[in-house]
Amino acid sequence: xxxxxxxxxxxxxxxxxxxxxxxxxxxxxxxxxxxxxxxxxxxxxxxxxxxxxxxxxxxxxxxxxxxxxxxxxxxxxxxxxxxxxxxx
Numbered sequence: 001x002x003x004x005x006x007x008x009x010x011x012x013x014x015x016x017x018x019x020x021x022x023x024x025x026x027x028x029x030x031x032x033x034x035x036x037x038x039x040x041x042x043x044x045x046x047x048x049x050x051x052x053x054x055x056x057x058x059x060x061x062x063x064x065x066x067x068x069x070x071x072x073x074x075x076x077x078x079x080x081x082x083x084x085x086x087x088x
Contacts, residue, residue, distance in 0.1 A: 034074040041067040
């Protein structure tokens with residue numbers, strides 16, 4: 001059984017059916033770019049944590065939280081796209 005957020009993403013992807021190969025590839029490429037971007041931001045923030053003063057760690061923590069949320073959303077989009085392919 002899918003979680004509510006995952007179901008919404010899956011339904012959103014399914015809503016654009018029938019999806020041609022080019023559109024599907026573009027969506028997968030976009031999700032991969034989002035993952036790479038978020039991972040890069042997280043790495044940058046992690047490097048700053050070691051050097052940061054206590055008050056700066058709160059700012060960095062917020063940035064990491066945002067980046068992690070983007071990684072999770074992108075991964076969910078990729079899973080939904082993979083299901084579309086599997087169901088085709």
